Amino acid sequence: MSSQGIRTHNCGELRAEHVGKTVRLSGWVASPRDLGALVFLDLRDRYGITQVSFDESVPEELRKAAGMLKPESVIQVEGVVRARPDGQANADRSTGAIELLASSLELLGPCATPPFPIDADKVSDELRLTYRYLDLRRERPLAAMKLRHKLLLALRQGLDARDFLEIETPILTKATPEGARDYLVPSRVHPGKFFALPQSPQIFKQILMVSGMDKYFQIVKCFRDEDLRADRQPEFTQLDLELSFADEQVVQDLVSEVIADAVGAVRPEQKPQLPMPRMTWAESMQRFGNDKPDTRFAVELSDVTELVRESGFGVFANAVKAGGRVRVLAAPGGAAFSRKEITGLEAIAKDYGAKGLAWTKLAEGGGVESGIGKFLSDAEVAGLIEATGAKPGDAFFFGADSFKVSAAALSAVRLEIARKLDLIDHAALNFLWITDFPMFDVDEESGALAPAHHPFCRPKEAYEGELEKDPGAVIARSYDLVLNGCELGSGSVRIHDTPTQQKVFEALGLSAEEIRLRFGFVLDCFKYGAPPHAGFAVGLDRLVMLLAGEDSIREVIAFPKTAQAADLMTGAPTSVDVEQIHEAGVQLLPPSNKSDAPKDGERVGGAEHEEMKS
RNA sequence: GGGGGUGUAGCUCAGCUGGUUAGAGCGCUAGCCUGUCACGCUAGAGGCCGAGGGUUCGAGUCCCUUCACCCUCGCCA
Numbered sequence: 001m002s003s004q005g006i007r008t009h010n011c012g013e014l015r016a017e018h019v020g021k022t023v024r025l026s027g028w029v030a031s032p033r034d035l036g037a038l039v040f041l042d043l044r045d046r047y048g049i050t051q052v053s054f055d056e057s058v059p060e061e062l063r064k065a066a067g068m069l070k071p072e073s074v075i076q077v078e079g080v081v082r083a084r085p086d087g088q089a090n091a092d093r094s095t096g097a098i099e100l101l102a103s104s105l106e107l108l109g110p111c112a113t114p115p116f117p118i119d120a121d122k123v124s125d126e127l128r129l130t131y132r133y134l135d136l137r138r139e140r141p142l143a144a145m146k147l148r149h150k151l152l153l154a155l156r157q158g159l160d161a162r163d164f165l166e167i168e169t170p171i172l173t174k175a176t177p178e179g180a181r182d183y184l185v186p187s188r189v190h191p192g193k194f195f196a197l198p199q200s201p202q203i204f205k206q207i208l209m210v211s212g213m214d215k216y217f218q219i220v221k222c223f224r225d226e227d228l229r230a231d232r233q234p235e236f237t238q239l240d241l242e243l244s245f246a247d248e249q250v251v252q253d254l255v256s257e258v259i260a261d262a263v264g265a266v267r268p269e270q271k272p273q274l275p276m277p278r279m280t281w282a283e284s285m286q287r288f289g290n291d292k293p294d295t296r297f298a299v300e301l302s303d304v305t306e307l308v309r310e311s312g313f314g315v316f317a318n319a320v321k322a323g324g325r326v327r328v329l330a331a332p333g334g335a336a337f338s339r340k341e342i343t344g345l346e347a348i349a350k351d352y353g354a355k356g357l358a359w360t361k362l363a364e365g366g367g368v369e370s371g372i373g374k375f376l377s378d379a380e381v382a383g384l385i386e387a388t389g390a391k392p393g394d395a396f397f398f399g400a401d402s403f404k405v406s407a408a409a410l411s412a413v414r415l416e417i418a419r420k421l422d423l424i425d426h427a428a429l430n431f432l433w434i435t436d437f438p439m440f441d442v443d444e445e446s447g448a449l450a451p452a453h454h455p456f457c458r459p460k461e462a463y464e465g466e467l468e469k470d471p472g473a474v475i476a477r478s479y480d481l482v483l484n485g486c487e488l489g490s491g492s493v494r495i496h497d498t499p500t501q502q503k504v505f506e507a508l509g510l511s512a513e514e515i516r517l518r519f520g521f522v523l524d525c526f527k528y529g530a531p532p533h534a535g536f537a538v539g540l541d542r543l544v545m546l547l548a549g550e551d552s553i554r555e556v557i558a559f560p561k562t563a564q565a566a567d568l569m570t571g572a573p574t575s576v577d578v579e580q581i582h583e584a585g586v587q588l589l590p591p592s593n594k595s596d597a598p599k600d601g602e603r604v605g606g607a608e609h610e611e612m613k614s
Numbered sequence: 615g616g617g618g619g620u621g622u623a624g625c626u627c628a629g630c631u632g633g634u635u636a637g638a639g640c641g642c643u644a645g646c647c648u649g650u651c652a653c654g655c656u657a658g659a660g661g662c663c664g665a666g667g668g669u670u671c672g673a674g675u676c677c678c679u680u681c682a683c684c685c686u687c688g689c690c691a
Contacts, residue, residue: 119652
């Protein structure tokens with residue numbers, strides 16, 4: 001027994017069948033209860049909680065020592081498992097039928113008073129992130145870590161079973177000026193030159209296809225130096241995959257199956273039905289106003305541009321005249337919205353560039369009242385009812401603007417209405433494929449093109465001739481996977497021939513010289529027997545977040561960063577020694593005219609957290 | 615870069631229109647307590663009201679600046 005080490009069992013496995021056994025447990029002290037001549041404490045580890053009892057049969061010295069234990073101290077207890085007295089079982093706990101009667105106690109790791117109680121239900125994010133190691137002891141973060149592990153394991157198993165190879169790609173790689181801002185790493189060996197951390201392993205996985213790897217995947221960190229959101233971290237994890245000799249159907253079916261199986265492994269009751277529904281980008285924009293529709297509730301947008309082309313309401317007529325669209329959505333029961341609530345909705349529309357949010361309410365009698373109701377003709381009202389299926393007691397909200405602005409504004413209003421009216425089924429997992437994205441985003445002012453997905457995406461054959469003439473009309477062979485209104489991932493059929501790739505780069509306005517410098521190796525690669533290939537990448541943090549029912553991916557990342565991309569626990573990013581900067585071959589700009597540039601030997605960028613150098 | 619929210623005891627929060635000594639619950643410290651499991655009871659300690667400046671007889675409260683955290687627009691191929 002004494003040779004069994006620090007523990008013989010964990011804190012979640014002892015049951016009535018173990019009664020009479022001498023065991024040794026180790027774990028963290030939770031809610032010690034000193035009743036005087038009787039002391040209880042809960043011993044907790046990742047597996048569960050077991051009650052330890054120090055009763056009258058225990059030597060007084062041991063009982064006193066137990067009574068003095070601080071919560072969250074790490075101890076080792078040896079003793080005999082015994083059934084709890086009649087009426088003292090704890091039905092809420094898997095170990096609740098028994099307790100450990102202590103015969104020895106050792107303090108392995110004393111705990112200072114924690115900055116927050118481990119069992120508190122509300123603690124500020126700032127404090128949680130500063131003491132993330134304590135935060136992770138809590139039930140919710142622990143559950144998120146377990147869920148994440150199980151999901152990633154199931155995904156790996158699913159892909160392994162389908163002949164995929166997991167292959168690692170470089171973290172120190174080449175900067176790509178397109179897309180997101182790169183995190184740069186200076187090269188000491190090549191002064192003045194930089195590596196970049198990958199925004200995704202895109203080019204490497206395509207090259208692996210040329211290498212004949214056929215089916216590749218990787219669970220991999222990606223890095224993008226952009227401003228953060230609840231669902232965006234500077235480093236995040238993707239399930240990245242690529243297949244040779246595959247088209248969009250093969251990829252979508254495969255991803256659907258692998259995800260459905262993995263979700264089924266962690267949430268059997270929510271296993272998605274196959275096939276997952278598909279919708280084109282154009283249809284999604286038309287019906288929902290964005291490319292990641294939340295289809296858990298039925299409210300949709302209707303285009304009533306033709307109906308109000310000659311409207312007596314000038315805002316509509318003018319928007320149509322200017323080439324814009326007028327779209328409407330009917331909020332079920334929205335007539336009950338207060339003026340203040342409507343002002344709130346209007347503020348949301350304005351956030352997305354709308355000049356305002358026209359609205360009116362459909363009265364019991366069928367007519368419209370308040371808002372812009374008085375400007376609408378009977379025919380227009382009838383048309384609105386027909387277009388939206390609105391019922392008395394509903395409210396209309398209008399977007400009259402360019403297609404882009406009316407879509408963005410009304411889709412945001414649509415989501416807020418669903419939240420306010422509690423229209424969303426929170427148990428649902430609505431997966432949805434969005435297909436046929438435009439190949440390029442056209443900048444409205446300059447007319448410049450940017451890849452909507454990325455520049456390796458293959459245009460649909462029917463549009464290949466349009467690359468030079470009308471690139472804005474080109475449809476790509478790309479597809480996104482959406483879950484509950486959240487973009488889970490995207491992929492495409494890739495270009496695998498040099499001439500097409502060359503044309504796309506040219507359409508993007510890259511000069512021959514730029515193409516050679518940035519992507520020469522890709523074009524070269526495609527000359528040496530490139531198979532047709534297609535792929536996908538899933539944002540795993542988001543998937544775990546949605547499955548965990550959390551609102552932020554920080555909740556499912558062990559050590560996340562704040563909205564300002566800082567790590568509150570380590571203090572990163574920090575200043576570094578001037579010598580380190582010199583060695584890296586870079587020079588700092590003076591801190592923007594707030595203080596003098598640092599002198600040699602001083603730390604640069606602030607003096608805090610010097611102790612973190614180890 | 616812009617907009618909004620928050621910042622008061624170790625934690626979570628209250629503090630009305632500026633007005634005496636800034637409160638509560640939890641935690642912490644000490645004592646009591648033989649079946650607790652959010653143990654209970656008694657007593658106590660604990661505050662640069664995020665920081666800096668200003669207005670005022672007087673500021674947690676009003677004004678300006680700034681910092682941190684959260685949400686968000688832009689941004690995120």
